[in-house]
Amino acid sequence: MDTRDPADICLALCALRAEHRALDERITRMAANGEDELEAKRLKKRRLQLKDCIARLESLQIPDEPA
Numbered sequence: 001m002d003t004r005d006p007a008d009i010c011l012a013l014c015a016l017r018a019e020h021r022a023l024d025e026r027i028t029r030m031a032a033n034g035e036d037e038l039e040a041k042r043l044k045k046r047r048l049q050l051k052d053c054i055a056r057l058e059s060l061q062i063p064d065e066p067a
C-alpha cells in the first residue's frame with residue numbers, strides 16, 4: 001500500500017472499519033452469551049489496534065498546511 005495515494009488510504013480505511021465493526025459485534029455477542037473472557041480480551045486488544053490504525057490513516061488524509 002502506498003500511504004501517499006488517497007485511493008489506497010481510502011480502501012485500507014474501509015477494510016479496517018469493516019473489521020472493527022465485525023469485532024465489535026462479535027465482542028457484544030460474546031458478552032451477552034457469557035463466553036470466554038480471555039478470547040474477548042484478545043478481541044478487544046485487536047479492536048483497539050484497529051482503532052489506532054484507523055486514526056493514523058485518517059490523519060494521513062488531512063492535507064498539510066503551509067507554514
